[in-house]
Amino acid sequence: MTNQQKRSEDALIRLCGALLEFAPESPWTEYIARAEEAVGTQFADNDQAQLTRRLLVDAVKGNLINRRVNAYETLQRRHNLPLTKREFAEERTTFCHVLAYEAGLIDALPEQNRGAAEKTAATPS
Numbered sequence: 001m002t003n004q005q006k007r008s009e010d011a012l013i014r015l016c017g018a019l020l021e022f023a024p025e026s027p028w029t030e031y032i033a034r035a036e037e038a039v040g041t042q043f044a045d046n047d048q049a050q051l052t053r054r055l056l057v058d059a060v061k062g063n064l065i066n067r068r069v070n071a072y073e074t075l076q077r078r079h080n081l082p083l084t085k086r087e088f089a090e091e092r093t094t095f096c097h098v099l100a101y102e103a104g105l106i107d108a109l110p111e112q113n114r115g116a117a118e119k120t121a122a123t124p125s
Helices: 003-022 028-037 047-065 072-079 085-102 111-122
Strands: none
Touching: 003 028, 003 047, 003 085, 028 085, 047 072, 047 085, 072 085
């Protein structure tokens, strides 16, 4: 990843945090809901796994709003997340890409996030 790409990713993450914190009203809630659906798609479809996925979604959103207070290590201990720091960062990035795409802030999803968005689009809201 080049320095330019890294700065773009960091800016996107800050933007997502601001959207979560300051735009809790429609149509943003619809975009946020779609981004939430794109997180943790690898979890099984049983109650326990979906509860863990919900905790992951909440952890991702908390981390985006305040990365110092809601650092990965704190969230991992609090929610006993079954992901490495790298996997958590990938889920956070997926959330941000889908949110930005749904909101029309970016024209296309990066290749690694297209599958999550396709699953989200196929799910009726």
